[in-house]
Amino acid sequence: MKRRVLVTRPVPGASETAARLEALGFETVVLPLTHIVPLDAGPAPDPHTVDAVAVTSVNALRHASAAMLAALSAKPVFAVGDATAEAARQSGFAFVTSAAGTAIDLAAAIETRMPIRSHILHLAGRERTGGFAEALYDRGFSVRVTEVYGAEKVSYITDFLIETFAGRPIWGCPVLSTRGAVFLNELVANRELSHTFEETRFFCISRKVARVLKPTVGDRASVSDEPTEDSVMVLLSSQR
Known part of the structure; x- marks a missing residue:
């Protein structure tokens, strides 16, 4: 079974990131947390x-x-x-x-x-x-x-989120902005979704982004070598 990766960046970037991940063999769940x-x-x-x-x-x-x-x-x-x-x-x-x-x-x-x-x-x-x-x-x-x-911010009702994740865990999530990390924290902290994110790995574009997530996810947040999406993708792929 393919590992599922959550994409939370706004469109149209979300579709671009999802396409890159799918080309690497991942299954994606696109859930933008911000709207430009x-x-x-x-x-x-x-x-x-x-x-x-x-x-x-x-x-x-x-x-x-x-x-x-x-x-x-x-x-x-x-x-x-x-x-x-x-x-x-x-x-x-x-x-x-x-x-x-x-x-x-x-x-x-x-x-x-x-x-x-x-x-x-x-x-x-x-x-x-x-x-x-x-x-x-x-x-x-x-x-x-x-x-x-x-x-x-884009808000979703819990019932919609439960249906979207379909009871299956999220393996990984690239995190490309500090603001996105703030809203991702709120999503991960939702008790009705705890089983979805209990083992999720978070691949952060910078230490600043990782610091936002660490109080919620601890050492499951890692940082790419360079502050670019390409570097985040390299880090994510290396953990397969």
Whole structure:
């Protein structure tokens, strides 16, 4: 019998992750715990006030307005990860730099390529991990944060969850964000689902994510070598 892996990230990323897991021979249960929604970010910025754009999630490019992307398209873009960088190119940006790792690594990449006191526009989510803007400030940059999307919680009634899991255990679960870990904690703590998660392994994208889960799941939370989905997949596959 195939091992079952729970996918909790929002769509459309959930389908992409599920497809990767199924190609590796796992059975997947897709249960998004957040829903990405666009926000009204106001009028497009004056491009003369922006020297470069920072993007820490592909969702920023999916949900920024067409007018905003068009106004900024001539600016250099610094993106976390190759997938976000490719989304920037698909959105019309010609000068794109991909920084592997975290948003802090992205700040370091900006420092090596942009003059000090440059004006950086961060296209961001309403709910985000702190530290990126502060890292840019510390390096001498001016930062403007424009929130273009939000990650809203998706709630499910217990009867629906019981039906979805069908009385069978979940072997593993990739955990790709701190916010996702918070909502996953609530799911795992549901007493009526205790048998579903009592032996589940959680494969976390960072130590920060793992720290959110550890009070609930203890040493069943492990951390990938690098803060990327690819690295999480390598870790998950190695435990089969």
